[in-house]
Amino acid sequence: MLFWVMRTYRRLHVRLPKRHRNKVGILLRGGIQPVRVVLRALVLSQLHAGKPASEVAANVTLTPQAVREIGRRYEDEGLERALYDQDRPGAAALLDDSQRQRIIAMVCADPPEGCARWTVRLVAEEAVKRKLVPKVGRETVRILLLHDDLKPWREKNVVRGRVG
Numbered sequence: 001m002l003f004w005v006m007r008t009y010r011r012l013h014v015r016l017p018k019r020h021r022n023k024v025g026i027l028l029r030g031g032i033q034p035v036r037v038v039l040r041a042l043v044l045s046q047l048h049a050g051k052p053a054s055e056v057a058a059n060v061t062l063t064p065q066a067v068r069e070i071g072r073r074y075e076d077e078g079l080e081r082a083l084y085d086q087d088r089p090g091a092a093a094l095l096d097d098s099q100r101q102r103i104i105a106m107v108c109a110d111p112p113e114g115c116a117r118w119t120v121r122l123v124a125e126e127a128v129k130r131k132l133v134p135k136v137g138r139e140t141v142r143i144l145l146l147h148d149d150l151k152p153w154r155e156k157n158v159v160r161g162r163v164g
Contacts, residue, residue: 011052011053012071014044014075016045016048024041024079028042037083040083041083043067044071044074046060047074053071094140103133103136106123106130107123120141120142124140
């Protein structure tokens with residue numbers, strides 16, 4: 001015999017105090033905010049208005065489970081936690097600003113004797129040889145050059161302003 005168990009959820013009773021309503025209102029009025037934050041603010045605003053999670057989910061194109069999770073996070077951990085993601089761990093930057101600038105300056109100068117142009121491999125080797133950095137990989141150099149729109153293997157004169 002097969003039984004279907006219907007899951008029942010307790011109704012979320014999200015009540016935003018005036019200071020939280022003001023902050024949510026500011027987020028919804030305008031300015032540049034990540035879409036996730038705006039959606040979460042909309043969810044909290046609609047839950048405060050007494051709408052059920054399923055209706056809020058349909059209004060903001062989230063799943064009812066996501067709406068309930070936002071409401072629970074607000075109840076348990078407060079407004080900041082309900083609106084914003086926690087910091088995620090990530091790898092530390094391999095080069096600091098000073099090292100990046102020195103490598104870029106090196107690439108903007110003439111290549112070493114016997115070389116017509118800079119290559120990614122040559123930049124990595126020269127940066128270590130000139131003691132600009134203790135060690136650096138080709139991929140790190142490639143990303144650095146790409147980020148600063150430098151293509152020394154294509155052009156002889158590479159001095160340009162930073163893009164973006």
